[in-house]
Amino acid sequence: MAVNADAVGRAYGPVEKYEVARVKIREFADAVDARAAEHRDVDAATAAGYPDLVVPTTFAAAIAQRAEFQVVVDPEVGVDFSRVVHAEQRFVHHRPIVAGDVIEATIHIDSITSRAGISMVTTRAELVDAQGSPVSTVFSTIAVREGE
């Protein structure tokens, strides 16, 4: 079954707020081997001018992916998760994310194209802080193989 191209323009969320924790930033920095002290040491981060620990470049994916899951499980979009591979990813950061931020994500389906039995689904996650100010925009494209 092909992905439903009429789902373009759909929006989801926001769902549960994501509270950015120091311990999670350190854990993520270890996992991607981001070595800067500003990811681990509060004194180093404040000395650099940040209000608290700053996240590594791709940390926002951990926030966005929780929200993007709403698209995959929406029966009206018709994505078979066992046939999905991650094709493209992009982050546009409006300001650095720091520990203590409380972030909400809204997901938009920006495009769905199908060719040669593969559907490409591009979503855009708009991440905003507790004041509603933009923090990051996260684009993700998945490739879905159609079933036989």
Next chain:
Amino acid sequence: MATPRPSFSGLAVGDVVATREVIVTRDSLVRYAGASGDFNPIHYNDVFATSVGLPGVITHGMFTMGQAASVLEEWAGAGNVVDYQVRFSRPIPVPNPGEAVVSVTAKVGALDEEAKAVRVDLAVEFEGQKVLGKAQAVVACA
């Protein structure tokens, strides 16, 4: 409010600003799964991975993208990458026991004098082949 930005002056297109060999083991993938919340079994379970047509356990694309960003950050400083995109062009199988060695090289791709911004192109290779396509980042400089 940011880590000191790299200096724009003196940069030229083609300059290598950072490079690193990333050693990837199964342990690396388990750590990334926990840190990111991405528990797709293709990143830790060989039986499952082969059942869906993969050669075995492969890295999370986002793991590879994140590791490459960390190499760039060595030069750019934490919090100074404002735009970063990749295409996932080839999976990286991670043996058990053993390791996969991924090389990352960050090169100046374009200079925007007015914005004091640099586009950095990332070459990310495994066994001599590119695993990320169109891997580009924009770094805010001073």
